[in-house]
Amino acid sequence: MSVTKAPPAHPAEAAVRKPSTRRRLVPYWLLLPGILWLLVFFALPMVYQASTSVQTGSLEKGFEVTWHVRTYWDALTDYYPQFVRSLLYAGTATLLCLLLGYPLAYLIAFKAGRWRNLVLVLVVAPFFTSFLIRTLAWKTILADGGAVVDALNTLHVLDVTAWLGWTENNRILATPMAVVCGLTYNFLPFMILPLYTSLERIDGRLHEAAGDLYATPATTFRKVTLPLSMPGVVSGTLLTFIPASGDYVNAELLGSADTKMVGSVIQTQFLRVLDYPTAAALSFILMAVVLLVVTVYIRRSGTEDLV
Amino acid sequence: MTQQQTEGGDVRLTGISKTYGSFTAVHPLDLTVPQGSFFALLGASGCGKTTTLRMIAGLEEATTGTVSLGGRDITGLPPYKRPVNTVFQSYALFPHLDVSENIAFGLRRRGIRSVSRQVGEMLDLVQLGDFARRKPHQLSGGQQQRVAVARALINHPQVLLLDEPLGALDLKLRRRMQLELKRIQTEVGITFIHVTHDQEEAMTMADTVAVMNGGRVEQLGAPADLYENPRTTFVANFLGTSNLIEGEIVSAGADVVVAAGGGKLTLPGGRCPSPVRSGGKLLVGIRPEKMSLTHTDDADRIPEGRNRVTGRITDSSFIGVSTQYVVESTAGTALQVYEQNIERDSRFQPGAEVILHWNPGHTFGLDAAQSIDAGAAGADSPEAVA
Numbered sequence: 001m002s003v004t005k006a007p008p009a010h011p012a013e014a015a016v017r018k019p020s021t022r023r024r025l026v027p028y029w030l031l032l033p034g035i036l037w038l039l040v041f042f043a044l045p046m047v048y049q050a051s052t053s054v055q056t057g058s059l060e061k062g063f064e065v066t067w068h069v070r071t072y073w074d075a076l077t078d079y080y081p082q083f084v085r086s087l088l089y090a091g092t093a094t095l096l097c098l099l100l101g102y103p104l105a106y107l108i109a110f111k112a113g114r115w116r117n118l119v120l121v122l123v124v125a126p127f128f129t130s131f132l133i134r135t136l137a138w139k140t141i142l143a144d145g146g147a148v149v150d151a152l153n154t155l156h157v158l159d160v161t162a163w164l165g166w167t168e169n170n171r172i173l174a175t176p177m178a179v180v181c182g183l184t185y186n187f188l189p190f191m192i193l194p195l196y197t198s199l200e201r202i203d204g205r206l207h208e209a210a211g212d213l214y215a216t217p218a219t220t221f222r223k224v225t226l227p228l229s230m231p232g233v234v235s236g237t238l239l240t241f242i243p244a245s246g247d248y249v250n251a252e253l254l255g256s257a258d259t260k261m262v263g264s265v266i267q268t269q270f271l272r273v274l275d276y277p278t279a280a281a282l283s284f285i286l287m288a289v290v291l292l293v294v295t296v297y298i299r300r301s302g303t304e305d306l307v
Numbered sequence: 308m309t310q311q312q313t314e315g316g317d318v319r320l321t322g323i324s325k326t327y328g329s330f331t332a333v334h335p336l337d338l339t340v341p342q343g344s345f346f347a348l349l350g351a352s353g354c355g356k357t358t359t360l361r362m363i364a365g366l367e368e369a370t371t372g373t374v375s376l377g378g379r380d381i382t383g384l385p386p387y388k389r390p391v392n393t394v395f396q397s398y399a400l401f402p403h404l405d406v407s408e409n410i411a412f413g414l415r416r417r418g419i420r421s422v423s424r425q426v427g428e429m430l431d432l433v434q435l436g437d438f439a440r441r442k443p444h445q446l447s448g449g450q451q452q453r454v455a456v457a458r459a460l461i462n463h464p465q466v467l468l469l470d471e472p473l474g475a476l477d478l479k480l481r482r483r484m485q486l487e488l489k490r491i492q493t494e495v496g497i498t499f500i501h502v503t504h505d506q507e508e509a510m511t512m513a514d515t516v517a518v519m520n521g522g523r524v525e526q527l528g529a530p531a532d533l534y535e536n537p538r539t540t541f542v543a544n545f546l547g548t549s550n551l552i553e554g555e556i557v558s559a560g561a562d563v564v565v566a567a568g569g570g571k572l573t574l575p576g577g578r579c580p581s582p583v584r585s586g587g588k589l590l591v592g593i594r595p596e597k598m599s600l601t602h603t604d605d606a607d608r609i610p611e612g613r614n615r616v617t618g619r620i621t622d623s624s625f626i627g628v629s630t631q632y633v634v635e636s637t638a639g640t641a642l643q644v645y646e647q648n649i650e651r652d653s654r655f656q657p658g659a660e661v662i663l664h665w666n667p668g669h670t671f672g673l674d675a676a677q678s679i680d681a682g683a684a685g686a687d688s689p690e691a692v693a
Contacts, residue, residue, distance in 0.1 A: 208366050209399035211386040213413035213458065223412075227403045 053280035090245035093183035097191040105195035174256035182250035190239040198232025316377020323372030347513035355522040392459035400443035407439040413462040545682035568638030579672035588675035595643040603660040
């Protein structure tokens with residue numbers, strides 16, 4: 001009985017299903033350009049680099065895959081000071097960006113009123129000039145005998161920073177401080193913009209409610225504004241820390257041989273020494289370290305249910 | 308529940324006003340809210356009622372005047388130093404804190420460590436015991452509203468300020484929350500100041516209603532008093548519906564007689580604005596439910612001594628308990644009549660000639676110098692009907 005009844009149901013079902021199948025495929029079609037892009041410009045180079053990192057040979061004789069994993073160990077032991085330095089500089093710059101960026105983002109979000117858009121444009125304005133030129137400009141700003149160095153010298157600030165090991169010989173250029181200044185400056189907008197977006201989303205009435213419930217303005221900030229802006233803090237620090245730890249322009253232009261970051265090493269290995277396996281291995285180690293730091297950070301900041 | 312003993316105190320506003328640039332939101336205003344009362348500020352949006360409330364909370368700085376609480380001047384205090392709490396229109400619950408932490412917020416800010424017992428009591432009071440660990444976005448509108456009330460009440464404020472807290476709820480839930488708020492107020496005995504644009508809400512909940520219009524208090528009194536004896540056309544039209552007929556005073560005295568629409572209407576002199584002079588104009592007011600409808604054929608059955616107006620039914624709508632008729636009267640205006648559906652006269656169809664009649668004692672008089680449809684639905688406050 002049921003068998004004889006079944007056939008008439010089929011055509012109707014098929015008619016219903018056909019457009020829905022097509023509709024179900026739409027998201028995949030929309031994803032296709034992005035996936036292709038990632039495949040060609042991200043996944044394939046990654047595979048290529050991974051294979052390079054386990055090759056041996058020389059430019060003249062050619063390289064071939066020999067599964068020489070020792071390259072990783074050698075790269076790490078030879079260049080661990082640069083790794084530590086990279087994380088340290090990037091971390092310091094990120095912290096400075098947060099300290100400089102938070103008050104500014106707060107001001108734009110809550111106090112700027114009709115100046116809001118103008119200030120936002122000003123935050124982004126440096127991007128209209130090349131990254132390289134802006135960094136070179138800092139060379140002039142921090143130059144020996146320049147206004148900044150003179151002023152800090154007069155105030156004996158450079159003595160303090162020298163004692164901390166940030167500067168030496170009463171100069172800023174070619175010291176860790178110069179590199180961190182450059183990093184901070186260059187990545188500041190990446191901190192401010194996400195901070196601003198998350199602060200701007202906070203309902204102003206929550207501040208009123210906190211005040212109404214006996215919270216002083218300082219407590220309101222600590223208990224309401226700051227926790228609610230954590231998504232912005234997290235994404236801002238990530239957007240600053242990740243590129244900063246791989247950056248080499250600032251270390252190259254503003255630093256010295258003693259302030260080299262791992263990005264500089266990778267660049268030198270790839271373009272000057274032409275030791276591709278070591279360069280590739282260094283890249284992978286950097287990636288792994290950053291991934292680890294970021295994972296631990298996100299886990300600990302506990303913003304999962306806020307984002 | 309253990310109630311922290313708060314010293315008695317009336318809320319007293321003296322000459323308080325608020326101006327924004329050239330716009331005056333609240334004209335200098337004197338108002339006293341007795342301790343323990345349920346006080347409603349009623350008016351259409353933009354009438355200054357919320358601004359008044361926010362000045363009591365300290366969220367808005369008064370341009371002139373003072374706010375005092377139990378004799379203490381609190382005008383200069385920031386909100387976090389005032390012993391008042393607010394239930395916001397949008398609830399403004401902290402999205403990153405769960406229900407119990409939202410409720411405990413005020414206690415913690417005052418350095419109270421062990422909050423769990425009080426929070427538990429509050430959760431019971433607003434019947435949300437099972438939701439203590441939920442985040443606000445996991446709650447329905449009504450539940451969020453109750454969290455907002457609990458969060459304010461747990462501090463045992465001297466005054467609880469409610470800024471249209473029921474506006475976002477659907478009608479049925481709103482009715483239930485009205486009863487619930489009234490119950491809570493009776494239970495905790497705290498002064499409630501409730502801002503609303505819903506006249507029915509104000510009348511069912513409050514002991515005293517202040518009707519505000521254009522930044523001024525038009526009239527203040529018990530709901531029944533406001534309804535029966537409106538002193539302005541705004542109050543007459545905004546609270547319920549009024550039929551207002553313009554007429555000329557024929558004789559004044561204990562009973563005032565007014566000529567309107569070719570007939571004579573009588574009303575008690577005590578319910579007229581003073582002074583009443585013969586020859587002057589007067590608006591005669593009567594509520595729709597106080598009038599009776601009789602077909603012209605039965606005119607002789609109407610008892611003597613009642614006010615009468617003749618007219619023709621132009622519209623009728625059946626709404627269950629009653630039928631509402633619109634009658635085009637000889638007095639010039641369209642009059643509304645609500646007839647209880649006890650014995651329906653089948654002749655009352657549009658076009659029927661009828662006589663409206665009522666007890667003269669139910670009539671009130673208003674100064675004719677004001678706009679006859681101030682405060683009427685659709686006149687200047689469209690959402691007043693909502």
